[in-house]
Amino acid sequence: MKRVVLSLLVLTLAGCNSHKNDWVLQSYDKEKGYIFEHDGVMYQTRCYATGRPMLEANKPDLDPGALPPNIAVYQNECEDVLPYLHKPVPSFTHPYGSILLYTGKDNYRLEFEIKEAK
8 A cells, every 4th residue: 555655646746747848828918928937937928020040042941940931910820839828848948048949830939038037
């Protein structure tokens, strides 16, 4: 019986850390933007830019840190991340500074600017 209880405790604790290194989309508001959680910190962000990064001669820029070219006007321009509400967002990185970057299908990128971290 002790083994069963110990095994359940270990599995429960392991499950608590299952999203430790992931970026999880916690909420979206069309006026305020997006809130992501990472390692216990909440990041209030705004959709900043969208699109496929390109090099000269219409060649895609496949650099993992390449930023999208089109400045976003509305927050719903980054709605491609909404299916991940309350879930880990795949292909999501923090390349530097106040920038968060999502890389989706066909190298389509969404850039989020961090406004506040708590």
